[in-house]
Amino acid sequence: MEEKYAFAEIEEKWRRRWEQDGLYHVHDFSERPKYYCLEMFPYPSGHLHMGHVRNYAIGDVIARFKTMRGYDVLHPMGWDAFGLPAENAAIKHGVPPARWTWDNIRTMRGQLKLLGVSYDWRREFATCHPGYYRWTQWLFLQLYHRGLAYKAKAPVNWCPSCATVLANEQVVAGACERCKTAVERRELEQWFFRITAYAERLLRDLNKLGGWPEKVKVMQENWIGRSEGAEISFPIVGTDEQIKVFTTRPDTLGGVTYMAIAPEHPLCGRVAAPEYRAAVDAFVERARRLSELERTAGEHEKEGVFTGAYCLNPLNGEAVPIFVANYVLMEYGTGCVMGVPAHDQRDFEYARKYGLPVRVVIQPEGEPLDGETMAEAYTGPGHLVNTGEFNGLPNVQAMAEITAYLESRGAARHQVQYRLRDWLISRQRYWGAPIPIVYCADCGTVPVPESALPVLLPEDVAFKPTGSSPLLDLPEFVNTVCPRCGRPARRETDTMDTFMCSSWYYFRFTSPREENAPWDRDRVDRWLPVDQYIGGVEHAVLHLLYSRFFTKFLYDIGLVGIEEPFTNLLTQGMVLKDGAKMSKSKGNVVSPEDILARYGADTTRLFVLFATPPERDLEWSDQGVEGCYRFLQRVWRLVTSVLTEIRDVPAVPARDLVGVNRSMRRLTHQTVKKVTVDIETRFNFNTAISATMELVNGMYQFRDRVSAVDRDPAVMREAVEKLLLLLAPFAPFLTEELWARLGHTESIHKEPWPEYDPELLVEDQVEIVVQINGRVRSRMTLPANISAAEMREAVLEQPRIRELVAGKEIQKIIPVPGKLVNIVIR
């Protein structure tokens, strides 16, 4: 009686065994080359979803493959454990966030173990543990001491639903990235990290990231948004003040016909002439009341009012009317723009609406532009006109010359402007790492000394449904003494953005229990940078940008020796069901628990890897899972059925085999090559798996269609062993079980990756295609090593071809050795 593939018992057995033996423990120092394989660690939301399964299955194949390839592979897992859902659960169900979080971690850890991912669990940590966040706070202090963490009053993004502020990166199309609520603009005093100080390096070093997808680099490039131009000063008539503008087009300065300032600009209040004051105030009031969403979503009708004031164009001395206009953003540049209607589409629209002059200063080749009649702004190249001594210059040259001219008179300077803003890291929430700062009536803002870290987050707290942080009402937390003067002082009650916690976790995995420093330098030097990082593309400008910033900062202060944390990045696609992202609200969620219970880990892993290449979206298919399950059963039946036949033979067939034994060997070795290349060079696990399926199909034929006398058991043994080794990274449990049944006493996961013999790959006969005028007309089998000339001859002798060519003039014959011959006739 055939024994069934009992995945549940097999998987449980090996899970225990591996854990007992510490099979996946990796040591920090050895002679072998290192490989750091990291998947983005999850937020412990409660249960693993299919996106996690896919992410971790991909990482595990890479880690296991590299291990078999002879590397020491660091493959750790942990928990991004601070965050809002824990707090919401506390408010809703009365469960303390810490308990909720730790419970979730326990569940999800169990699920990851079920999946059979080869983590070194000794290195696990959670960012909400004081042993970790102590160092998060410590890193905050390092930034603070170097002037890169600062508190400032600024207009910030406020999410009313989450009851906290958000960083720019966390606002998507005017709405909260987490909960999709429209964010509001508020003027608050908040903590920032000066990521803008690294803008240039973050941009420049994108070039070093050859192993990153172009898509992600472009997103970061756009996010940083570098533009080069000039800052130009326009003196305001009748005052000592100046209006500064940033422009990328100093060449169009002569075409300025008005000046526009943002409604939030402090100048609005000062500059307006008395008789215009009321109108200006009313306009400013109205513009400010618009929500961020209304102001930014979609193109808006451009509106503005005249202030009654004028400034002087530093190039030609003309008086230019000053407007307040709703399309000018306070946050970018200086909050003021010079209006050049002829050469900027926005200015053009505004000028037409308010009847302002349109003066052409850049004249393209061909038909001349006319400010009176043009239908849209001209933004292309040309020669200068209406610009005095600069007339006739090509505009690109004029940019530099006009800037230089003004610079010499103190009216301008060359300027590089970024779209990137500083990273707002304060959160008005409880479940995060407290910001280690104390406010003293006498000493002001005082950092907590490093020796006093961690500033512990109190866990015995009461939650209010308002969402306001319970820390505010906790005198024993808030009230403290000033570290500097010892007098009573008040603690900062805001906590840090959780993206801060995840900006350095990949260093911590190298030495997770280190108590005297955030990490052990030797270990960081040994393991970093991460060789392969795997996760969702949604972090393109969040986590991935922040982590790059952190790494550069840490490099600058000498704590790490690398400037970029992630050498290669793989952004995996989403898991879809019925064409849409799985979500509770759509009711199209497939739970990993169910699938694991029904089919086991090996099948689950195999399916998410086989369905599509990693970077593409994956459409869930129950039937596809079924198919993978069938395949593994097929492997099981095949191997168990030949076990007695091959048990006592070595897997080293003779070299001079012929016929079926030779073909079987060829297929085996071809498969080894294909799988190796598919994994190694492009992570195409789907085609790697399909190659093993073909091998299995071939092995079935070898078993069933070749009589036992003609079959060399060593050939079968070799095929079985190589098959199991090739499948080991994908289906670690099944292959381990069958490996043991073959009589091996060491784990298959300690075996080296199989080799192939190039000599065995060569076919002696190949089928070639015969084309006439590029269309397939015939096929024939020829010796593989035949020369081009011989091929020509052989083809022309073929009766069918002779027939087709008869009476035609042969113009040309193109032989492609080993593939085809194309005959061109007329």
Add this chain to the structure above:
RNA sequence: GCCGAAGUGGCGGAACUGGCAGACGCACCGGACUCAAAAUCCGGCGGGCUAACCACCCGUGUGGGUUCGACUCCCACCUUCGGCACCA
């Protein structure tokens, strides 16, 4: 609007550097086994034409081009998805 990616059977997807389009899997159809079913095994499976799985024709989003030969390269366009969105 700008930037980026992708369009291949009924479906997921293959096709290395320009050389047999549709590997592998799913679904479906037929057969074997079975009292029957499931499972398993074997075979078929882009469309048209046809008595014919002889041959021929069409076929990788659309239209053009380069080439002996194009899913692959070039030009133009269409569609879908993702990112940014008054950034001066």
